Amino acid sequence: MNPRLRLTVQQADPIGGAVAAPLVVVGSAVALAISIAFTFVHLDEIVSPIAALLGIGLVGAAGLALTTGVLRSRAQFASERLWLVVTLATGAAVAEYVSTMGRNAVLYDDYGPVTIGLLLLCTAPYASWIALLGAAGLSSAVLSILVVGSSVSSGSRQPLGSLILIGSAAIIVLATAGAAYSYSMVGSIVSWQRRVNRAALQQDASGRTAADPHASDPHPSEQYASEVVRDPDPGTPAANRLSMLGREVLPFLAAVVSSDRVSVADVDRARELAEALQAALKAGIEATWLDDLAEQLRAERATEVVVDDPSGAAAGFSSDQRTALTAIASWLGDGTRSRLLRISIVEGAGAGRIEVVAEGGAVRPKQRELERIVSIARAVGFGTESIISPERAIVELNYLTT
Structure with a gap:
């Protein structure tokens, strides 16, 4: 699957996601300020002060949910958090509609679409472009119903189509901008990581060649023999x-x-x-390259490594997949993080699963540090899941087979 379809900027570049966190705080504060200012602008149209205060409170709650979701103490922004933010912000728009029901003369002074769109834009580094567009579509549909209801209750003679477009324009424009940012940034980061991975593999290969300058190209029959019986x-x-x-x-x-x-x-x-x-x-x-990696870790890190790959699936991995698995195994296989490293690969029914388990380390890995390593696997198309407990650290990589 194309990484751009499901990856977020934070998953592809955890450091970039952390840098964007202060902007989320600013955006949430601006959304709250807009809701307060717009409420005062149409103060003469309010028929339910309680609903008006509830709307402002829901905007503040949406901003708070978004801000707490991107804190450094959290490993990753969960997709459920996005829908929580959208639900609260849409609820604020509904409360605003109730507060001015029957007396809402114009739509341009309603803060609902602006605050929803602004919060979605702030979520761009932490949500995939598909999720952003889906959230924008759902909230726009709800606001369209409110626009129709407001038009009927106020007796407006304006075309419903134009009213719906005006009511949803802010959401669509801001959410589309956020989705475009997410799509382009993920693509750029993934392309850069792949170039770096290829350069690292080429440098490693050239280093091995430089270590034996007198080596000559083998005869094709000798090369075949060395590949079969090494x-x-x-x-x-x-x-x-x-x-x-x-x-x-x-x-x-x-x-x-x-x-x-x-x-x-x-x-x-x-x-x-x-x-x-x-x-x-x-x-x-x-024996595959994974067995060679296990031997290298045993020799250099003094870590016991157990490889369980009964079908030899590792031999069919691409260079990007090998680089990602090597990075995870090397990081978890450090002598301080594990004394025993288990790597198992299972394939079947068009899919494969890799499980890397580190046990018995003197230093417990930190979730945030582990996520930075796992992001390399996500960048090359692996589906990832990581768990850290007092006894072990587990990384699961899922992929599709051809």
Whole structure:
């Protein structure tokens, strides 16, 4: 799925979301000031002071809900918070309509559309463009009903279409501006992150080439052989089996060559060694880059890493997906954050799930720091979910398979 369809600016760039928080406070204060000022402008039209005060209070509550939702202490702005803000702001517009029912001469001095649109604009860094347009459409539909009711009660002869357009214009314009900002910013951030990921992979590849300047391009047959049967890293099960086979196979072959005849026991022994060699080669072929990453973390971080990828799905990951999973595993696999790191991959029914679990660390990871790492996975198309408990930290990545 295209990341632009569901990602928010905060998810793609958590630091940028934190920087935008003060603007939300300013926008919420401006919305409250507008509701108070507009109420005084049509003070002579108010027939229910209680409803008028309730409307101002609901605008303040919507601004407060939005402001508290973007606090630094919160890991991420929840989508439910957006609908809470829209519901409160729309409720304020309904209260304003009730306060001037039957005496509302004009629509341009109603604060409902302006405050709803302004609050949606303030939500742009924390909501996807689809959610913003959906919220704008829902609130505009409610206000359209109010406009029709106000026109009927006041006996206005103006065309209903023009009245509905005027009543919804502020919401549509401001919400569209917020949606355009969200769409363009997410696209820019995701493109930048992908360029950085590719540059990092290329730099890593060039670094390995520079480490062996005398290496020449292998013959195609040698390259194919190195890909099929590669030397396992020291300490891996495949390396241990090959080492054992080397100690047993060579003496056995020497004994068979020097003997006059081959016994039944020699045939049985040859079959056993052939099966063991086949198992060792199969282990080397089935090992993926994720197994290499696990070995590197064990060696460099002193962290026990367990990889459970029975179908070898990791071998089919794109470079962006590998970079994202590597970043999460490397960060959680730090010796201070975990003593045991479990990585499991399951695929089926057109979807896949990766679960990374870190246990037994001396330092408990912070949710905000973890979200910054997980945002890399969201930027390359993974659906993400992270949980931190006193015992473990869990990151779940979901993706679609082709």
